[in-house]
Amino acid sequence: MQRIDYGLAELNKETTFGGEGGEKERHVPRIDMSDYEGRKQEIADALWTAATEIGFFQLVNHGIPQEQVDEAFAMSERFFALPSEVKAKYPLVGGTNAGWEYKAQVRPSTGTADHKESYQITLPRMEKLWPSGEELSGFKAVMLSFERANWALGMKVLECFRLKLGFAPDFFTDRHDPQSPEYQSTLRLLHYLGMENAKPEDFKMWRAGAHTDFDCLTLLHQRPGQGGLQLCPGKEAGELEWTDVEPAPGVVTCNIGDMLMRWSDDKLLSTLHRVRMPKPHESQGSRYSMAFFCQANKDAVIQGPEKRYDPITAHDYLQQRIAANFAKH
Ligand SMILES: O=C(O)CCC(=O)C(=O)O
Ligand SMILES: [Fe+2]
Numbered sequence: 001m002q003r004i005d006y007g008l009a010e011l012n013k014e015t016t017f018g019g020e021g022g023e024k025e026r027h028v029p030r031i032d033m034s035d036y037e038g039r040k041q042e043i044a045d046a047l048w049t050a051a052t053e054i055g056f057f058q059l060v061n062h063g064i065p066q067e068q069v070d071e072a073f074a075m076s077e078r079f080f081a082l083p084s085e086v087k088a089k090y091p092l093v094g095g096t097n098a099g100w101e102y103k104a105q106v107r108p109s110t111g112t113a114d115h116k117e118s119y120q121i122t123l124p125r126m127e128k129l130w131p132s133g134e135e136l137s138g139f140k141a142v143m144l145s146f147e148r149a150n151w152a153l154g155m156k157v158l159e160c161f162r163l164k165l166g167f168a169p170d171f172f173t174d175r176h177d178p179q180s181p182e183y184q185s186t187l188r189l190l191h192y193l194g195m196e197n198a199k200p201e202d203f204k205m206w207r208a209g210a211h212t213d214f215d216c217l218t219l220l221h222q223r224p225g226q227g228g229l230q231l232c233p234g235k236e237a238g239e240l241e242w243t244d245v246e247p248a249p250g251v252v253t254c255n256i257g258d259m260l261m262r263w264s265d266d267k268l269l270s271t272l273h274r275v276r277m278p279k280p281h282e283s284q285g286s287r288y289s290m291a292f293f294c295q296a297n298k299d300a301v302i303q304g305p306e307k308r309y310d311p312i313t314a315h316d317y318l319q320q321r322i323a324a325n326f327a328k329h
Contacts, residue, residue: 055271107209222247265304
């Protein structure tokens with residue numbers, strides 16, 4: 001693969017992680033979010049340990065009702081089952097993180113398109129991007145309420161990191177204010193294509209190539225029986241060893257993204273991950289997941305307490321990352 005020189009250091013690193021690598025078991029911490037107000041300090045300590053050691057953790061008792069998660073998954077499946085001509089009426093517009101794309105995301109790590117389609121919801125940019133009620137009744141209402149539930153959970157987690165980093169109360173919540181036109185957090189529905197009729201060479205591809213996320217914090221909903229997510233901590237050179245993150249009922253899998261890594265002067269780790277193809281004994285069917293990306297509002301200025309990096313706005317930061325992933329748009 002030809003190497004392109006990307007502007008950000010994070011991106012130049014990402015071009016070196018596309019290979020198969022090995023596998024290794026690792027412990028992904030579970031964090032109990034119950035009695036959040038009463039246990040905030042304890043939760044913050046547990047989140048901090050997880051985020052500084054492995055960059056991934058799974059929230060339990062997180063407050064998003066299972067029925068709401070199931071309802072959103074059901075709607076997502078119905079959306080992707082719409083005819084392509086309908087979905088194509090709501091296309092991803094370059095640089096916006098809003099709308100539908102089909103096999104359009106080329107990861108700098110692999111140089112090939114992810115084997116998936118996705119539909120992204122970024123609230124201020126959704127004009128003309130919602131399917132009509134006739135096409136998919138109830139979709140918008142279900143997704144708006146699911147978006148908000150994820151936002152609220154994301155802000156609880158970020159508030160704990162805020163506490164540990166020593167920023168003022170509500171620092172991150174203010175910078176992810178959904179009332180602002182600068183809001184750019186994103187709910188992404190994902191459909192990884194079924195492999196039932198795939199050719200052997202298709203299995204050499206990735207459902208999602210190795211990458212780190214651009215955002216502050218990702219909340220990921222997976223379905224039991226639809227695994228494939230793998231993480232690899234550290235960004236050292238050499239053979240990488242990957243760990244399966246198994247979906248479990250009732251958990252929300254979280255990872256730190258590059259924006260928060262910068263904002264914490266590299267203390268909180270944005271960990272490499274990918275979605276591999278199913279193994280022969282695993283389900284070959286479609287895989288659905290839903291990710292909520294807490295991305296600071298465009299006008300937020302990212303700089304850590306120790307000022308390790310020059311300040312950059314969240315807008316400029318994200319644009320560089322999107323440009324590197326959707327070159328064709
Ligand atoms: O679908 C998954 O399990 C992971 C998705 C992901 O890593 C992403 O969209 O950034
Ligand atoms: Fe990701």
